[in-house]
Amino acid sequence: MELRNIETFIKLSELGNFSRTAEYLSYSQSTVTVQVQQLEKELGFQLFERIGKKVVLTNMGKLFLSKAKEMQKIEEQMLHLRDMGKEISGTLRVGSIESLINSYGADLIHEYHRYFPKVTLEIKTSHTTELLQLIKQNALDIAVGFGIKIADKDSTIVYARPYRLSFVAGPGNNLAGLKKIKLNEVLAQPLLLTERSSIYRQELEEMAANENVTISPLIEIDSTAVLMELVQKGLGISFLPNYIFEKSLSKGNLALLDVKGCNRKFWCQIFHHRNKWISPAMQAFIDLTINFFENNLIR
Numbered sequence: 001m002e003l004r005n006i007e008t009f010i011k012l013s014e015l016g017n018f019s020r021t022a023e024y025l026s027y028s029q030s031t032v033t034v035q036v037q038q039l040e041k042e043l044g045f046q047l048f049e050r051i052g053k054k055v056v057l058t059n060m061g062k063l064f065l066s067k068a069k070e071m072q073k074i075e076e077q078m079l080h081l082r083d084m085g086k087e088i089s090g091t092l093r094v095g096s097i098e099s100l101i102n103s104y105g106a107d108l109i110h111e112y113h114r115y116f117p118k119v120t121l122e123i124k125t126s127h128t129t130e131l132l133q134l135i136k137q138n139a140l141d142i143a144v145g146f147g148i149k150i151a152d153k154d155s156t157i158v159y160a161r162p163y164r165l166s167f168v169a170g171p172g173n174n175l176a177g178l179k180k181i182k183l184n185e186v187l188a189q190p191l192l193l194t195e196r197s198s199i200y201r202q203e204l205e206e207m208a209a210n211e212n213v214t215i216s217p218l219i220e221i222d223s224t225a226v227l228m229e230l231v232q233k234g235l236g237i238s239f240l241p242n243y244i245f246e247k248s249l250s251k252g253n254l255a256l257l258d259v260k261g262c263n264r265k266f267w268c269q270i271f272h273h274r275n276k277w278i279s280p281a282m283q284a285f286i287d288l289t290i291n292f293f294e295n296n297l298i299r
Contacts, residue, residue: 001042003075005035006068009047012036013057013065074291078115089118092281095131095143096123099244100268102225108292112285119281127198128269135273141282142272144289146241147199149267156274159290162265163241165203167257168249170234176255184211186259190218190236192227203264204239228254241266268293 012021012032022029040047047061057065096105101123109121124134128145135143136154150157167186175181175189187208193215194201208215218236221227227238228245232253248254270289272282 002035002038003071005039006071008032008035009039010065010068010072012048012055013061016055017053018055019053071295074295077287078291088116088280088284090279090281091120091122092279092285093122093124093139093141094285095134095140095145096125097128097131097144097146098125098222099224099241100144100146101125102223103244103247104292108289111292112288115288116281116284132271135271138273141276141279142270142285145269145271147266147269150269150271154274155271156276157269157271158286159270159293160267161269161293162267163243164263164265165200165239166242167237167239167259167262168231168245168254169237169257170232171252171255172234173237173255173257175237175257179258180260181257182260183207183262184213186237186257187211187213187215191215192219192221192230192236192238193217194224194227194240195220195222198222199266200240203266207262207264241268243268 008021008025008027011024012018015021015024018029018032021027022032025032027035036047043060043064045060046058047064048055049058105123109123112119112121124131124140126134128143128147128150131140131143131145132150132152132155134140146163149160169176169189173189175186193204196202196205205215219227219230224240224244227240228248230236231238231245232248237257242256245254245256249256270286272278276282278286
């Protein structure tokens with residue numbers, strides 16, 4: 001979603017006229033029209049009612065306007081960070097779960113480096129339990145984990161957001177599109193799963209045990225990136241946090257299965273040692289990561 005399109009939308013909502021908006025922004029009127037159309041296409045709903053030369057916000061347009069202004073404010077903050085970042089240097093040691101790095105790490109790291117080109121990022125991937133121990137040993141400055149809520153007297157959680165674990169399949173799977181699928185029907189399918197020690201697998205094993213079913217996966221691997229590729233190829237079904245397959249889901253490469261009773265939520269959490277000094281580089285990472293969670297990942 002282009003920020004310039006959002007800025008055009010905000011100004012058009014204020015002026016209520018395409019030609020005046022174009023003049024104010026030093027655009028052609030056709031450019032303003034195209035930018036609004038692009039935004040409407042991305043959002044999937046109409047932002048304005050066009051009556052003669054006047055344009056008026058639709059009800060959905062009014063709802064989006066408040067979010068657009070929040071995004072504009074965030075952009076201003078990011079530009080301020082960029083100016084700060086030119087002077088900030090050093091090393092920031094970051095820990096993360098593997099699935100988040102595989103899914104969004106490149107985007108997040110690239111965004112951080114835009115604002116802080118002189119900061120060296122040292123990134124360690126592991127499961128949340130080990131990341132917590134590394135924080136306690138001062139081997140990491142900050143970490144992003146996934147699981148149950150952290151309750152540790154030596155750690156401070158600066159952000160927590162719930163995510164569901166869901167079953168996902170290729171769009172051609174015979175269960176795709178069905179409503180309220182029974183768990184035992186899903187478990188009878190070829191399963192592509194993470195290793196037994198992962199929290200995703202442990203949750204599924206517990207669900208299966210409640211149904212008196214023993215899980216026998218077709219594939220067991222610790223790489224969520226490989227799992228997603230295999231699921232897209234139609235090899236079977238996997239059970240993972242929603243944020244892992246959001247991109248593929250939006251492109252129609254995967255299908256989210258509606259499984260009855262599958263509503264357990266876990267938490268993505270950003271945490272550090274309670275006595276840790278929050279450097280400008282670390283605070284910027286926290287702010288950017290929170291913004292990334294709020295604007296890019298589904299729940």
